[in-house]
Amino acid sequence: MSAESAVGAVPMVEARAVCKHYAGVEVLKGVDLVVNRGEVTCLIGPSGSGKSTLLRCINHLEKHDAGELLVDGQLVGYEARDGKLYERSDKQICVERSRIGMVFQRFNLFQHLTVLDNVTIGQVKVKNVSPDAAVTRARELLARVGLDAKEKNYPSQLSGGQQQRVAIARALAMEPKLMLFDEPTSALDPELVGEVLDVMKDLARSGMTMIVVTHEMGFAREVADTVYFLDRGIIEESGDPRKVLTAPSSERLKSFLSKVL
Amino acid sequence: MKVVPVRHTGRWIAGAVMVVIVAMLVHTLFSKVATGQTSCHTVSGVRSCHPVVNWRFSWNIVFHYFTSSEILHGLVLTIELTILAMLIGIVLGITIAIMRLSPNRLLSSTAWSYTWFFRGTPVYVQLLFWFNISAIYQSLSIGIPFLHVTFLHIDAVSLFTPFRAALIGLGLNEGAYMSEIARSGLIAVDEGQFEAASSLGMTRGQTLRLVVLPQAMRVIIPPTGNEVISMLKTTSLASAISVVEVLGAAQNIYAANYEVMPLLITASIWYLIITTVLSIGQFYLERHFARGAQRTPPPTPIARLRTDVKGIVAKFRTPRPAMTREVVA
Numbered sequence: 001m002s003a004e005s006a007v008g009a010v011p012m013v014e015a016r017a018v019c020k021h022y023a024g025v026e027v028l029k030g031v032d033l034v035v036n037r038g039e040v041t042c043l044i045g046p047s048g049s050g051k052s053t054l055l056r057c058i059n060h061l062e063k064h065d066a067g068e069l070l071v072d073g074q075l076v077g078y079e080a081r082d083g084k085l086y087e088r089s090d091k092q093i094c095v096e097r098s099r100i101g102m103v104f105q106r107f108n109l110f111q112h113l114t115v116l117d118n119v120t121i122g123q124v125k126v127k128n129v130s131p132d133a134a135v136t137r138a139r140e141l142l143a144r145v146g147l148d149a150k151e152k153n154y155p156s157q158l159s160g161g162q163q164q165r166v167a168i169a170r171a172l173a174m175e176p177k178l179m180l181f182d183e184p185t186s187a188l189d190p191e192l193v194g195e196v197l198d199v200m201k202d203l204a205r206s207g208m209t210m211i212v213v214t215h216e217m218g219f220a221r222e223v224a225d226t227v228y229f230l231d232r233g234i235i236e237e238s239g240d241p242r243k244v245l246t247a248p249s250s251e252r253l254k255s256f257l258s259k260v261l
Numbered sequence: 262m263k264v265v266p267v268r269h270t271g272r273w274i275a276g277a278v279m280v281v282i283v284a285m286l287v288h289t290l291f292s293k294v295a296t297g298q299t300s301c302h303t304v305s306g307v308r309s310c311h312p313v314v315n316w317r318f319s320w321n322i323v324f325h326y327f328t329s330s331e332i333l334h335g336l337v338l339t340i341e342l343t344i345l346a347m348l349i350g351i352v353l354g355i356t357i358a359i360m361r362l363s364p365n366r367l368l369s370s371t372a373w374s375y376t377w378f379f380r381g382t383p384v385y386v387q388l389l390f391w392f393n394i395s396a397i398y399q400s401l402s403i404g405i406p407f408l409h410v411t412f413l414h415i416d417a418v419s420l421f422t423p424f425r426a427a428l429i430g431l432g433l434n435e436g437a438y439m440s441e442i443a444r445s446g447l448i449a450v451d452e453g454q455f456e457a458a459s460s461l462g463m464t465r466g467q468t469l470r471l472v473v474l475p476q477a478m479r480v481i482i483p484p485t486g487n488e489v490i491s492m493l494k495t496t497s498l499a500s501a502i503s504v505v506e507v508l509g510a511a512q513n514i515y516a517a518n519y520e521v522m523p524l525l526i527t528a529s530i531w532y533l534i535i536t537t538v539l540s541i542g543q544f545y546l547e548r549h550f551a552r553g554a555q556r557t558p559p560p561t562p563i564a565r566l567r568t569d570v571k572g573i574v575a576k577f578r579t580p581r582p583a584m585t586r587e588v589v590a
Contacts (some may be wrong), residue, residue, distance in 0.1 A: 011437035061456060090464065098462025112475045112552065122461035125471060154552065167457075174461060 010073040012178055012209045020053055020066035021220045026181050027053045029233040042220040047232035051213040055180050059100040060093055081195050097124050101171030105183040107163040107179040109155035115166050116151035119173050141169040145199050161192030217261055221245050229253045322523035323455045335510030336531055342496040344489035347489050349432025354439020359443055385498050387434055391426040392502040427499035442484045446477030476552040486543035490536050507531055
C-alpha cells in the first residue's frame with residue numbers, strides 16, 4: 001500500500017521550465033506541466049504555440065535545450081548520476097520511446113505493410129514478442145478499435161479515420177505507460193472525427209495516461225482531467241477544463257476560444 | 262438520329278506509312294545478294310550455270326554460330342559479370358547512399374567523394390586501370406598505414422585476373438550510379454515514417470531496414486532495372502581487357518573467319534534476348550514492391566492481353582447499337 005502510493009505520488013510526466021528553440025526562434029519558453037497517472041491532459045492553443053514541440057520533447061523526438069523533463073520519474077534523454085547528467089545512448093532512448101505510444105496527425109502508418117503487420121512489427125522487432133503472440137495481441141487491439149475485418153488491407157485502402165484507429169492500435173501494441181496524441185483528428189474529414197474520438201474516450205476510461213494536443217474543445221471538456229492553454233511558448237492558463245474552457249481568465253484564451261468554438 | 266463517328270484520316274495515313282516502313286525493313290533483313298560467283302551443274306549432259314546468292318545478313322552463319330560453344334561460354338560469362346557487378350553495385354550503392362545521408366560529416370563527404378570520382382571518370386578507363394593495376398602494385402597487403410605491420414599479403418597479378426578486374430571495375434563504377442538512385446529512393450520516403458518507427462522504439466538501423474528501405478524500393482527498382490540492362494551491355498567493354506564474354510567470343514571467331522557482321526549480329530541477338538527476359542523480370546519486381554502504394558496492382562501483361570482480346574471479341578459479337586437521342590419536344 002505504502003509502496004503503491006509512493007509510485008502513485010511520482011507524476012507520469014513532469015516538465016520544469018522546459019525551453020526549446022530552433023535556429024533562433026524560441027518555441028518553448030519555460031513550460032511547467034504535471035501529468036498524473038491515469039489522467040487525460042489536453043494541450044490547446046493556436047498553431048505555432050509549441051504544443052506539438054512539447055509533445056515531441058516528451059518522447060525525445062526533439063531534444064529540449066533547457067529545463068527538466070521527467071517521464072515516470074526519469075529524466076528524458078539524460079541520467080543523473082554522481083551529480084552529473086549523463087546523456088543516454090541511442091539504444092537507451094529507443095527503449096524509453098518504446099514505452100511511450102505516439103499517434104500522429106498524418107497517421108504515419110507503414111505503407112508497405114498490411115494493417116496486421118503494422119500492429120505486430122513493433123512487438124516482434126522491438127519487444128521481441130513471438131510472432132504468434134504478437135498476432136493474437138494485434139487482433140485483440142484491432143477488434144477493440146473496430147477494425148478486425150481489415151487486417152489484410154494496406155493503409156492506402158483505408159479511410160483516414162480507419163488509418164488513425166490502426167495507428168492507435170499500433171501504439172497500444174507496445175503496452176505503453178503513456179500515450180501521446182499529436183492533433184489526431186486534424187487531418188480527418190469532419191464525419192470521421194467521431195470514430196477516432198470514440199476510441200480515445202474508450203482508452204481514457206480504461207485508465208490510460210494520455211496527453212492530447214487537440215482542437216476538439218468538446219473532447220477536451222468531456223474527457224480531459226486537466227487542460228493546458230499554450231500561447232507563444234508559455235502556458236497561459238491551466239486547470240479543470242470545465243472551468244478553463246467556460247470561464248477563462250486570460251484575455252488570450254478568451255480570444256482563442258471565441259475563434260475555435 | 263444516326264450518329265456518324267469522326268473519321269481519323271491522319272491516323273490511317275500514319276498507319277499506312279508505318280506499314281510500308283516495316284515492310285521495307287523486313288524485306289531488307291531477309292533479302293539475298295549475289296556473291297559474284299556462279300555455280301554450274303551438269304544434269305543429264307546439259308550444263309547449266311546460275312549466280313550464287315546469299316542472305317544479305319548471312320542468317321545461315323548467324324544460325325550456325327548462335328549456339329556454338331564459344332558463344333554460349335561467352336554468354337555465361339556475360340550473365341555472370343552482369344549479375345555479380347550489379348550485386349556489388351547495389352550493395353555498395355545502398356551503403357554509400359546511407360552514408361551520404363548520415364549526420365556524420367566525415368561519412369557523408371566520403372560518400373560524396375566516392376560518387377564524384379567513379380562517376381567522373383569513364384568506365385572504360387576504370388576497367389583498363391584495374392586490369393593494369395599490377396603495374397603500380399606488385400602485391401597487395403593489408404596492415405596499419407605508416408607502420409610496418411601487415412596482416413595479409415597477396416600477389417596482384419594472380420589476384421587481378423581479367424575477369425576479376427572487369428568485375429571490380431564494373432561493380433565499383435555501378436556503386437556510384439546506384440548510390441544516387443538509392444539516395445533518391447530514401448529521400449522519397451516520408452519523414453513521418455522515420456518518426457513513427459522511432460516512436461515505436463526502433464533503432465536507426467531497424468528503421469532503415471524494416472520501414473524505409475522497403476518503401477524506397479518502389480522508387481529504386483525501376484531505375485535499377487534500367488541499370489541492369491545498361492550493365493548487361495557495358496560488360497561488352499570487358500572484351501577490351503581480354504575477358505571472353507559474348508562479344509569477346511564473337512570477336513575471336515571473326516578474327517579467324519572474317520565473318521564480322523554475322524557474328525556481331527549473333528552477339529546482338531543474344532543481348533536482345535537477355536534484355537527481354539530482364540524487362541519481364543523487372544515488371545514483376547516492380548509490381549511486388551508497389552504493394553500498398555496503389556489500391557489495385559497493375560494488371561500483368563497476360564491479364565492485359567486477356568482483357569484486350571475480350572474487348573475485341575465483345576466488340577465484334579455485339580452489333581453496335583444504333584445510338585439514338587431522344588429529342589425533347
